[in-house]
Amino acid sequence: MTQSSVGDSYDGAVIGDRFRLARPATILARTASIAPIGFTRLKSDRAPPGRTMDVPAENAYLFHVQLRPVEVDMWINGKCRSATTTVPGSTFLFDLSSNPIAEIRSSFDNIRFYVSQASLDEFAFDQGIRGITGLASSRIAFQDRVMWGLANALLDSVEHANERSTLFIDHVALTFCAHVVKAYGNAAVPHETASGGLSPWQLRRVLDFISAHLHDDHSIAELAHECGLSSGYFSRAFRQTTGETPHQWVMRRKIERARQLLLGNGLGLADIALVCGFVDQSHFTRVFTKLEGDSPGRWRRRHY
Incomplete structure (x- = not known):
């Protein structure tokens, strides 16, 4: 064959x-x-x-x-x-x-x-x-x-x-x-050397890109492209620069935005979920609870 x-x-x-x-x-x-x-x-x-x-x-x-x-x-x-x-x-x-x-x-x-x-x-x-x-x-x-x-x-x-x-x-x-x-594998793997992290312009560009498209579901390749880097190098450099993986950084930004909306204009949880780029209210609730230690509804009641 x-x-x-x-x-x-x-x-x-x-x-x-x-x-x-x-x-x-x-x-x-x-x-x-x-x-x-x-x-x-x-x-x-x-x-x-x-x-x-x-x-x-x-x-x-x-x-x-x-x-x-x-x-x-x-x-x-x-x-x-x-x-x-x-x-x-x-x-x-x-x-x-x-x-x-x-x-x-x-x-x-x-x-x-x-x-x-x-x-x-x-x-x-x-x-x-x-x-x-x-x-x-x-x-x-x-x-x-x-x-x-x-x-x-x-x-x-x-x-x-x-x-x-x-x-x-x-x-x-x-x-x-x-x-x-x-x-x-069957080849010698070089010792991993610490990358220099992202340059200031690269970090600013990728963070601005994420913030402007927070509701989108980006891949590492798309973010790396903004910096002119390969996916593997970008992932390591981003973590070295920010202390977080790209996924962790994006999730924290989404939850920060959600907290603002929970305290702000009275949007329902389903609407907040969509505005912040979650698939639905269930997805939003699970991520919010994991990061904040409380559900969005209870968090909102405690902070009003």
Whole structure:
């Protein structure tokens, strides 16, 4: 079978078919220009019948991070590799050129990370890394605390995929790429040097841009473009300059604007949510409560 550089393995319908699930929730980060990086939650309260479907050969990789124990055996290139029973946090790395097939004998719940070789190449070039020709692990299942942390960080976003969280998803994707290239790549990764941060004009330009378009759902690539930087460099430089990720900075600005509106002209919560760039009142309430420790309604009553 001819191996393609980019396939459809991040598509929720295709993933669902392979695991005999209804279309599972999938979110995509487009930090790479060639193919998105995909995150999917695969969950079932019962074991699927038989083995999962064949996987067309593709120059890409999967990480499955288990959120609860699972009993599974794997077939890689037609050869059985027993994984028996795993524990929460167990991580699998699969090369999609090797037709990984699973026989799952229990309920399961995991976060699936998809990244193409093309996306890894683009990320590595941006970081000044040469010679990344694949990802590999010596074990079929292993513990990876970073992947476990990323999987848990993604849970809320995957379950609320309709909500605007592009900056957060992009940040996770860049962190994921940096980790897997360093931990599972086959090239020497240079020691990370501290960036000089954003210059005053770059910081002013990107903050003015965000403030003028606070209701929009920007990507890191769009913000980086305002500064004439790559996504990876911009993300690091922004955090060094402000002490926050772009997503954290934007969320704080939105909540500050929401507080002003809550104390001001009597707008309803649904209207404030839309003015501040949230999908709906539920999304606004969840973010506001997380950052302020109280719901918007109670906060308004306490401060009137």
